[in-house]
Amino acid sequence: xxNLQGKTAIVTxxxxxxxxxxxxxxxxxxxxxVISDIDEQGARQMAEKIKSLGRDSLAIKADVxxxxxxxxxxxxxxEKFGRVDILVxxxxxxxxxxxxxxxEAEWDSVITVNLKGTxxxxxSVTRTMMKARSGKIINISSVVGVMGNAGQANYSxxxxxxxxxxxxxxxxFGSRHIQVNAVAPGYIQTEMTKDLPEEAKKQFVTLIxxxxxxxxxxxxxxVLFLASDLSDxxxxxxxxxxxxxxx
Ligand code: NAP
Numbered sequence: 001x002x003n004l005q006g007k008t009a010i011v012t013x014x015x016x017x018x019x020x021x022x023x024x025x026x027x028x029x030x031x032x033x034v035i036s037d038i039d040e041q042g043a044r045q046m047a048e049k050i051k052s053l054g055r056d057s058l059a060i061k062a063d064v065x066x067x068x069x070x071x072x073x074x075x076x077x078x079e080k081f082g083r084v085d086i087l088v089x090x091x092x093x094x095x096x097x098x099x100x101x102x103x104e105a106e107w108d109s110v111i112t113v114n115l116k117g118t119x120x121x122x123x124s125v126t127r128t129m130m131k132a133r134s135g136k137i138i139n140i141s142s143v144v145g146v147m148g149n150a151g152q153a154n155y156s157x158x159x160x161x162x163x164x165x166x167x168x169x170x171x172x173f174g175s176r177h178i179q180v181n182a183v184a185p186g187y188i189q190t191e192m193t194k195d196l197p198e199e200a201k202k203q204f205v206t207l208i209x210x211x212x213x214x215x216x217x218x219x220x221x222x223v224l225f226l227a228s229d230l231s232d233x234x235x236x237x238x239x240x241x242x243x244x245x246x247x
Pocket of ligand 1: 012018039062064092093113185186187189190192
């Protein structure tokens, strides 16, 4: 049984989807949760849901792509809870297009939210976790960061970047007992994937040995493990949650 009683977690992009499910899983294990998102109303509703599970929760509107807002997120969390034990960098976006048609804006926005946003939040939490000499940082990458995907050059590059960032920071933070890992989900049924063409969805499933799309809960279970002391000797790793899509 995983027990995170008394710990505080920040989950970015947790107003809905995978982030919301991660927040619920961590709360069910006893953790207090900061729900952070650009969707303020959605974040407030999720924070209420966490409170209904008997945990303390705070909703903070923050755009992770802005360093000042990432700093504010950590500062407000420390003011309320006095600590940050777990940081889950989950906020992410897609702006899909074939490379030939991809605009500079489509490239920049995805790299800035997915990769720079992860850097911003890690950098902001560094001082707090270093002082505590403990912490768990979990970055949400993607299967396409490992295998690439036509029409997603920006997204694949950002998620591959998250893996490189994870490994480098794991090496830098190891001596302070801070573990840094990535989770690479495959095809998960959320708002992000709901508008994919039916043909593309069917094609994805043919690549999955377990023969089904994943659910947000499948990803949340992996994050829960990496957030717990069961993973204390694991750092710099990429845990694939993809039904076997990439081996
Ligand atoms: P989602 O349903 O689109 O949820 C993402 C959340 O992040 C939304 O609430 C969104 O707010 C928020 N967000 C967007 N930009 C933000 C920013 N700059 N700062 C803070 N919050 C921001 O996506 P999901 O499917 O749950 O995906 C969660 C993570 O898993 C992402 O990193 C994604 O790349 C990754 N992932 C997903 C899949 C999949 O199949 N679904 C597969 C692999 C990896 P708005 O609603 O206002 O935009």
